Amino acid sequence: MVPPLVFDRSLLAARLARAEALGPATFLIDRVAEDVADRLAAVLRQFPLAVDLGTPTDAVRRVLTASGKAGDVLTVDRAIGAGIQNGLHVIADEEALPLRDASVDLVASGLSLQFVNDLPGTLIQIRRALKPDGLFMAALLGGETLIELRQAFAEAEAEVEGGVSPRVAPFVDVRELGALLQRAGFAMPVTDVDRIIVRYESVFGLMHDLRRMGATNVLIERRRRPLRRATLLRMAEIYMNRFADVDRRVRATFDVVWLSGWAPHESQQQPLRPGSAQVRLADALGAKEIPAGEKAER
Numbered sequence: 537m538v539p540p541l542v543f544d545r546s547l548l549a550a551r552l553a554r555a556e557a558l559g560p561a562t563f564l565i566d567r568v569a570e571d572v573a574d575r576l577a578a579v580l581r582q583f584p585l586a587v588d589l590g591t592p593t594d595a596v597r598r599v600l601t602a603s604g605k606a607g608d609v610l611t612v613d614r615a616i617g618a619g620i621q622n623g624l625h626v627i628a629d630e631e632a633l634p635l636r637d638a639s640v641d642l643v644a645s646g647l648s649l650q651f652v653n654d655l656p657g658t659l660i661q662i663r664r665a666l667k668p669d670g671l672f673m674a675a676l677l678g679g680e681t682l683i684e685l686r687q688a689f690a691e692a693e694a695e696v697e698g699g700v701s702p703r704v705a706p707f708v709d710v711r712e713l714g715a716l717l718q719r720a721g722f723a724m725p726v727t728d729v730d731r732i733i734v735r736y737e738s739v740f741g742l743m744h745d746l747r748r749m750g751a752t753n754v755l756i757e758r759r760r761r762p763l764r765r766a767t768l769l770r771m772a773e774i775y776m777n778r779f780a781d782v783d784r785r786v787r788a789t790f791d792v793v794w795l796s797g798w799a800p801h802e803s804q805q806q807p808l809r810p811g812s813a814q815v816r817l818a819d820a821l822g823a824k825e826i827p828a829g830e831k832a833e834r
Contacts, residue, residue, distance in 0.1 A: 539654040542706070544754045545629065548651055549614050552592055552750035561748035562593055564732070564790060568646045568675045569595035571730070571794070575673060576603050583642035583671065587612055589662070590630045590648030592750060597623070600644060610640070630658055635665035638799075642666075645674040647792075650707060651754065659720035669801035672722065678707045679729055679791030684779040685742065692771035701759040710793050722797025723804050732790040739775040742788045 555561075576599075586606035588597045590613055600606040610624040612633065628634045630645075630652050643662050652658050662672050686704040693700045710727050717725035736742050746752050780786045798804065 539657065541653055541756050543651050543653055544756050544758075545614075545631075545651070545653070548750070548754045551752055551754060553615070555592075555748050555750035558748050560593060560750070561745040562595065563734075564749070564792070565591065565593050565595050565647050567732070568792060569599045571675065571792075572596055572644060572646065572673065573599045573603060575794075575796070576600075576605050579605065579671065581605075583607065585610065585640045586642040586644065587635070587640050587665075589633075589643055589645040589674075590614075591644075591646040592648065596644055596646040600642075606642060633658070633661045633665060635661070637664045638667045638670075640665050640667065641670045643670070643672045643674075645676070647675060647677060649674055650676040650678065650705070655708070656716055656719060659716055659722075663720050663722055663797070663799055666799035668799050669803060670799040672795070672797050672799075674795045675730075675792050676708075676795070677790060678713065678793035679710055679731075680789050681707045681791045683789055684775060684787060685739070688739070688771045688775040688778065691774050692767050696764065696767045696770050702755045702757050703753055705753070705755060707791070708793075710791075713793055713795055717795060717797045720797075721800065723800045725795070725797040727796075728794050730792040730794065732792060734788045734790065735781070735785045736788065737785060739772050739786055742786070 583605055584607040586600050586609045588600060588609060588611045591597065591611075594611075597609055597611055600609045608624060610626060612626045612628050612630075612635070614629055615627065626634060630648060631654055643666060649655060649658065659672075666672060682704050689703040690700045693703075710729050714725055714727040717727070734742070734745075736745075743752075775786055776784075
């Protein structure tokens with residue numbers, strides 16, 4: 537079954553190149569890189585060959601190199617950006633990884649996989665590329681990211697143009713991502729969310745940052761004609777009215793969803809076989825067991 541095409545990947549590459557030329561806004565990816573360092577510090581093992589997959593700057597690569605946990609670091613990306621000219625580099629798409637099965641020890645990715653059309657397929661490829669007991673760690677935008685911008689645009693277009701077009705990318709739910717990790721065959725999958733609220737003087741500051749992140753609209757079903765000025769101004773008005781704090785600065789939500797999982801290995805903890813328990817739960821808790829259908833005494 538061919539996955540649906542949601543994102544225009546060629547346009548995404550062009551938008552990322554434009555962001556680099558403008559001078560990228562890196563506050564989100566820099567925070568993600570700091571968190572990668574913290575999470576790796578809690579892992580008591582080394583990774584002789586690590587892969588930085590699709591991260592739009594060299595922030596994660598620098599963290600991997602400086603952590604002391606990774607040996608060689610291979611960057612896999614669609615292009616060689618200005619920040620990652622040096623070191624091992626393979627030009628490839630995240631949807632078609634050129635990695636042999638069981639060939640790498642760690643795959644880390646920062647704010648890239650939210651724009652993959654076939655995320656389940658990419659996760660399966662990553663799991664296959666990992667050596668047994670290899671680690672996958674990624675951060676991607678999900679949940680209610682940019683919910684304010686989505687709602688303001690929808691209301692403005694409905695009022696001004698009599699209809700709504702897709703302006704903000706759909707973001708996957710954290711519970712769905714946990715299920716995808718399990719389906720891809722990862723052991724001990726973990727997901728969690730870091731909600732970041734960024735405040736701006738106006739929605740135009742947010743839109744400027746999104747342009748400098750390469751994160752503007754790359755949906756296949758996007759409206760092709762230019763945005764009408766009246767719609768834009770009405771959207772800004774709605775945004776200010778609904779999402780401004782008392783100091784008249786507006787809020788923007790970014791939900792950074794973290795994924796991690798391990799390639800299966802016999803040394804990892806395994807769940808017990810159903811019915812194999814040696815001690816009753818009531819005995820372990822020092823409690824009296826009450827047969828089904830009976831009421832507890834008061």
